[in-house]
Amino acid sequence: MVTLSRKFSTTAIPNPSKLLQRHLQSTTTTHIFIPFSQLQQRKLFESHLISVLHGCTHLTQIKQVHAHILRKGLDQCCYVLTKLIRMLTKLDxxxxxxxxxxxxxxxxxxxxxxxxxIRGxxxxxxxxxxxxxxxxxRSEGTGPVSFTFSALFKACGAVLDVSLGRQVHAQTILIGGFASDLYVGxxxxxxxxxxxFLECGRKVxxxxxxRDVVSWTELIVAYAKCGDMDSAxxxxxxxxVKDMVAWTAMVTxxxxxxxxxxxxxxxxxxxxSGVKTDEVTIVGIISACALLGVAKYxxxxxxxxxxxxxGPSENVVVGSALIDMYSKCGSVEEAYNIFEGMKERNVFSYSSMIVGFAMHGRAQAAMQLFHEMLKTEIRPNKVTFIGVLTACSHAGLVEQGRQLFATMxxxxGVARSADHYACMVDLLGRAGRLEDALELIETMPMEPHGGVxxxxxxxxxxxxxxxxAQIAANHLFELEPNGxxxxxxxxxxxxxxxxxxxxxxxxxxxxxxGFKKNPGCSWVESKEGVVHEFFAxxxxxxxxxxIKRALADLLDRLKAKGYQPNLGSVTYDLSDDEKKRILMNHSEKLALAYGLLSSDAGCTIKIMKNLRICEDCHAFMCSASQVIGREIVVRDNMRFHHFSDGACSCGNFW
DNA sequence: GTAGGGTTAG
Structure with missing residues (x-):
């Protein structure tokens, strides 16, 4: 662990005369005897060099300016050299x-x-x-400036070392009242x-x-990050005075x-309020719309x-957010259009698209894109692997998934996390290999979390x-007592x-x-873009x-095609007739019936649901897509189901 | 010198 030298923790003031002597030497070494008028010129020249350095965008340019600095005898001029070092570190x-x-x-x-x-x-x-x-x-007798503390706090924040941060904090108070400096604060x-240590930040x-708007925004973001939007x-x-960054922090x-x-x-x-909007704000509202999952938005x-x-072709972050949003709004095709139209792509764009394909049961497309990505110089990260493993899982590609898991x-160079193990348990489990899945959990090198x-x-x-199930549930009851x-x-x-x-x-x-069942709820968009909500x-x-009549008609047509209500989906010990009645009242069926009434023939009906779709509704939707000859898309709380021509994209695994 | 952004599995 790194600590500040003990000898500076209390008596930190260096000998001033020595300091002054050094200061004079270091700033004016080459021209201490220059007459005043020339000195003025020298200062002007130094300022000129600073602005030239400021405009440098390439290392070669900086090297040229450095050579010039040396030729002009400014090799000891801290003022110019500070700028030189800053520009070098800025260019990485x-x-x-x-x-x-x-x-x-x-x-x-x-x-x-x-x-x-230090800042470098x-x-x-x-x-x-x-x-x-x-x-x-400090041991060489040089006193710090406020920039020094900013740099040190930056370093402490980077290594998350609060005890070191506290020592630096103590120094700001001990040495000349730096604690009251705005930037230091x-x-x-x-x-x-x-x-x-949010509370400590709040205390500061x-x-x-x-204080300025930066101080406020820092805290607003901190509250938002830990979920306390009320305090934010x-x-x-x-x-x-609320500026664009502060507003954006709230939106995001x-x-x-x-x-x-x-x-x-x-x-x-x-x-x-007339504040400008930039691409960061846009990204914030795109993620909000992804949560809504409504095409209109x-x-x-x-x-x-x-x-x-x-647009997506101008900004890679906007593009990646749009890919995610369209996937979550049920339109994986539109997501792919965005992806294809992007000039620049990175691991976020690829991962979002792969996850999007996986979410919609398009396992082959996800795997293909993954292999395309490997041909570029973009390297997969942990999320990319979650995407491909999920895709394998939903398509029953056990061997491919195992291979990826083994080699990742x-x-x-992507470490296997508990999340990746959860994907593997899902993969084995969906393939019916429950014992293998259990064994994998038992051999995990880390504690399995709720997802596993x-x-x-x-x-x-x-x-x-x-x-x-009982074994898994017992662990879950412990890990997620309120789940x-x-x-x-x-x-x-x-x-x-x-x-x-x-x-x-x-x-x-x-x-x-004191648990209460969360009521099942589905919603569907009418062709006017109005969202209609249905409870069971x-x-x-x-x-x-x-709606009731349309549903009864549909039921008759489905029955003629061989659909039978799946009474096992009702978890109460009731009569068969009662069970049938309950099943017909499930919110997604009501939403489907309304969708049929309110949309144009041939249009896809998109339904969203807050809980997982039950087996009976799943079979009902499969059959309905065939009988009415239309695509039905259901987004439940897990994923998307595309029902078309009597089959579902999830291959009956969900 | 300081503040705001995109992908995560049951």
Whole structure:
């Protein structure tokens, strides 16, 4: 662990006369005896060099300016050399090479030159070197400036070392009151927040004598990141001057916390207040629309982005967000159009597209794109592998999935996480290899999380295995004590196995815990773009009698084609007639009937649902797609099902 | 010198 030198923790003030002497030497070594008028000229020349350096975009340019600096005898001029080092590190020249060399050629570096180097390490790492340099700077009698502390906080934030951060904090107070400096305060807030000590960041904020919009925004983002949008909103409302970045932080915060309507409201207010919009704001509202999953909003936001000049071909981040949004709004084709039209692609664009294909059951397309990606210089990351493993899983490609899982670390340098194990459990489980899946969990090198056991429980539902289900569920009850879905899933598995005693035992347990079943809800967009919502057994819709009639007609036609209600999907021990009635009242069937009434012939009917689609509704949709000759897309809480011509894209695995 | 962005499995 790196610490600040102990001897500076209390008595840190160096000998001033020595410091002054060094300072004079270091800033004016080459022209200390130059007459005043020439000195003025020299200063002008130095300023000129600074602006030239500022405009440099390539290393070769900087080298030319450096050669010029040396020719003019400014090899000891800290002012110019500081800028030189800053530009070098800005261009990602490794700080240990050229910048460090420049630094070592100066006999008496001033605090700014030291800080340029410290900052270089704070940006590139190794971060501990920043502290080592700081200690050396102090031991050589040079006092810090406010920039020095900003750089040190940056380094502490990068290594998430709050104890070191606290030592630096103490130094800002001990040495000349740096703690009251605005920038020092801001970087300190950032450091505490990055290290996960939000309250400490808040305390710094509360105690700052001067704050600016950056201080506020840092905290707003921190609250949003930990899901506390109420505190974020409260701070934001007290922010005197709200700029584009602060507004965007709010919009994005709502989107990241799954509150799309508030994100869009916030965007509206942002526009009303006359603040500009840039591509970052656009990305925020795109993710909000992805959460809504409604085509109308998807097209609206795409137009907004285009109006501001941030289309998918101009900006790779906007493009990747649009790919994700269209996938989540049910249009994987549109997502692929975006992908194809992008000038620049990166691992996000590829991964979003691969995940999109996987979500829609297009396993072959996902695998093909993965192999196309491998031909480029873009390397897959952990999310890419989640995408391809999920694709394999949904298509039953067990061997391909196992191969990828086996080689991801060795061949692609992507470490296997618990999430990847969850994908493998899902893969084996869906293929019916429940024991293999259980064995894989038992040999995991890390603790299995809820996703891993959840995948096994899901597989037990497909294959009706209440015994392994019980093992998985027991782990889940411990890991996710408030996860009502796990109780319901286990109860359904028991019900399918007609173990009614276990069903009622669980039901009592759930009642004791105060759980209430989340009501099933589906929604469908009418051709006017209005979203209609249906709950199970819901007869509140103005056209409810027409809906009921349409559903009864459809049922008759399906029965004629051989559809039989799947009574096992009802988890109550009721009469068969009662079960049939309950099944016909499932919200997605009501939504389908309304979709039929309210859309043009030939159009795809898109339904969204808050829970997982049940087996009976799945079979119903399959059959309906054939009888009515139309594609039906259902997005449940897990994935997309494309029903067409009597079959589903999920291949009956979900 | 400081603040806001895209992909994640049951």
């Amino acid at each position: 020249v490794p700080v240990h090479s050229y910048p460090r060399l420049v630094f070592h050629q100066v006999k008496y570096p001033n605090p700014f030159l030291w800080t340029a180097l 390490y704070a940006t590139q790492g190794p971060f501990s070197e920043s502290v080592v340099l700081y200690n050396r700077m 801001n970087t300190m807030i950032d450091m505490y927040v990055k290290c996960g 904020f509360d105690e700052m004598s001067e 909103r409260e701070l934001f409302s007290g922010l005197p 915060g709502y989107a990241q916390n799954g509150r799309p309507r508030e994100a869009l409201d916030c965007f509206q207010r942002m526009q009303d 998807a097209n609206w936001v795409r137009d907004v982005a285009a109006r501001y000049g941030f 670390e060795k061949c692609f 056991w959840g995948a096994l429980l899901g597989a037990c539902r497909i294959y009706g295995n209440p015994d392994i 009502i879905g796990n109780y319901i899933l286990l109860s359904n598995i028991y019900a399918s196995a007609r173990r009614w005693d276990d069903v009622s035992r669980l039901r009592i347990l759930m009642r004791e815990k 057994g819901d007869m509140n819709h103005p056209q409810s009698s027409e």
